Amino acid sequence: MKERVVKTLKSQHNAVTTEELVELMGNLSVEEIEEVQKILNDMVQKFEIYYTNKGKYILFENCQDIEIGEISVHPKGFGFLILPGDDVHIERSMLNGAIDGDKVIVEVLERKPKLEGRVMKIVERNLNNLVGEIRFIHGKPFMNLEDKRKLIIELDAKTTRDCVDGTIAVASIIKEIKKNYYLARVDTVVGHKDDAGVDILTIAYKHEIYPDFSKKTMSEIEDIPTEVDPKELTGRRDLTEEQIFTIDGADTKDIDDAISLSKKGANFLLGVHIADVSYYVKPGSALNEDAMNRGTSSYLADTVIPMIPHKLSNGICSLNENVIRLAESCVMEITPKGEVVDFDIFPSYIKSKKKMTYKDVNDILMRNKIPEGYENFSDTLKEMNNLAHILRNSKNRKGYIDFELGEVKISCDENGRANDIHKVEREDAEKMIEQFMIIANETVATCIYNMDLPFIYRVHDVPSEEKIGDFMKFVAILGYQVNAKLKDISPKTMQSILEQLKDKKEYETLSANLLRSMKKAKYQRENIGHFGLASQCYTHFTSPIRRYPDLLVHRLLRKYLFDHEIDNKIDELAPKIDDIAALASERELAAVEAEREVDDMKMAEYMEGHIGEEFDGKISGLTNFGMFVELENMIEGLVHISDIGDEFYSYNSDIMAIVGDSSKTMYRLGDEVRVKVTRASKQDKQIDFKIVGGDETDGDTKQKS
Secondary structure, rough: HHHHHHHHHHOOOEOOOHHHHHHHHHHOHHHHHHHHHHHHHHHHHHEEEOOOOOOOOEEHHEEEEEEEEEEEEEOOOEEEOOOOOOOOEOOOOOOOOOOOEEEEEEEEEOOOOOEEEEEEEEEOOOOOOOEEEEEEEOOOOEEEEEOOOEEEEEEEEEHOOOOOOEEEEEEEEEEEOOEEEEEEEEEEEEEEEEOOOHHHHHHHHHHHOOOOHHHHHHHHHHOOOOOOOOOHHHEEEOOOOOOOEEEEEOOOOOOOEEEEEEOOOOOEEEEEEEEEHHHOOOOOHHHHHHHHHHOOOEEEEEEEEEOOHHHHHHHHHOOOOEEEEEEEEEEEOOOOOOOOOEEEEEEEOOOOOOOEEEHHHHHHHOOOOOOOOOOOOOOHHHHHHHHHHHHHHHHHHHHOOOHHHHHHHEOOOOOOOOOEEEEEEEOOOHHHHHHHHHHHHHHHHHHHHOOOOOOOOEOOOOOOHHHHHHHHHHHHHOOOOOOOOOOOOOOOHHHHHHHOOOOOOOHHHHHHHHHHHHOEEEEEOOOOEEOOOOEEEOOOOOOOEEHHHHHHHHHHHHHHOOOOOOOOOHEEEEEEEHHHHHOOOHHHHHHHHHHHHHHHHHEEEHOOOOOOOOOEEEEEEOOOEEEEEEEOOOOEEEEHHHHOOOOOOEEEEOEEEEEEEEEHHHHOOOEEEEEEEEEOOOOOOEEEEEEEEEEOOOOOEEEEO
């Protein structure tokens, strides 16, 4: 019944009363109506839906101006509601008693140029998994929380015997002594704050991402071999003689996808061969439990916290060069127009002929340079690239949305300090692998969807008209006319909007804002398609080493296609898949938040060594307290409104610009500015800039109104 309630609420963009909901659901008995009311009450208590002041119910995802999430409070007093897309800025006066880490309901008051809001209600104060630095004060141990919550945490001295000032630990509450004053015990010692890598582990622990596996898991993997036993090849198709290879980053050690290509007349036969992790990670095992609870591998700067132990992720499951590995293969026949006309999904074993790198493959595809050792592969790679362009053009015709957002690469030295940060440019090799994985994921999903069997899909819902409408108003205030129909929004609508903004100086910022106007992708059993990929049916099949949903997909493929286990009990899988999908979506979000926090910390650490230096950047955001400026390497810092110039500046929301009081000098999104680094704090994860150049800057930097 709850599923019906959620489905009905999801179809309604406006809040509804119980009576209206019951009428929409249709033909309910008195007992069923009572059950619906109980479900609604329970969902309100769990903050799964919002109960309005007018006694109506609406899903948070359908609320235009209501958001729920965790708040991060800056040492200066203001806060941000942390969301998968754009964070909501909250002034100190609007916090309503919320402290760092609280789960809150926030009303969005302003959407341009950045989201501004106020805390309506504190939903939950999370006192689990406390992470911080131990300090001894007058002989008593206390914990300074890493997330700067204004709580006093005194520690049980018996649990801190091996600790010193600066020890980073994980603690749990024993009891509340008085308001905001707690007694806690140390559960885990992470290390000393000055030890290499402990800074990243501190953030990982904060987000419940743990580097150590359970003792049961470590015991289980002792029985897992380092080489494939010939007995394990029975029932699998032998692909060891085929020209199969992998393409990854130069430092990648957990390789879970390999590719092959041949021709069938004018058609292409594309093979995507994925490590069969499910063969080694069995349901009911401690290894499976650990993998499921992690949900995903976490890539934090140059540190990887894997979903499964390295013995598997870098060893027996990794498709390393010139060794036999077990796989699940999807071979697709694709026309010159990019249409899949036939496919075969089967268990296999392969022997990768070469571990290729993106850099080397890009040299072949984009610079016609053949690195040593690639001579026998260059023709195949060029043919693959031809197919990739065909697939991409086919997706573009359907409305595939390419936001072209950059990625940052952070490198650290032997002491764990950030020593290089640069923007990663994606070239043909990266885009080729992306297209091949997308078409394989679509093919696998479509196969099982057409069989009408319980499955886990990667879905991305249609964005709300309201949020896209807000974005269009934002664009109009900037002075741009964009033609787009907001009724029945399709991927082509978004594609058209981006295309019309392509030549604007604010394009990168606008592209990011449009992305944040969309709903977030997630996992679920009900297939509603993937809006961003313009795909009617999508799953995650291609990365079982680092994503648990992919591992589950492999199990289901074995069950349905290889072992033909389809019986009356098949529907019993549905609730299990629902639980796994919800947990996987939750853990994915935690990993994304941890990655973003580590990036902010390492960027601030890097800039600590550049205080006083000047850089060129672009204005990426405007608020009433200043402007955010992004440098070429994607490091972003704040120019406080008092550090813009000698005169008084203020933010004008009507024209979305910061304007000088007397000179009328104007700063807008996308303007190029030169800044000096005035402050950088690894501890606060903050970077402060100051505008330099004054009247010497050119017309692109300042505008006269």
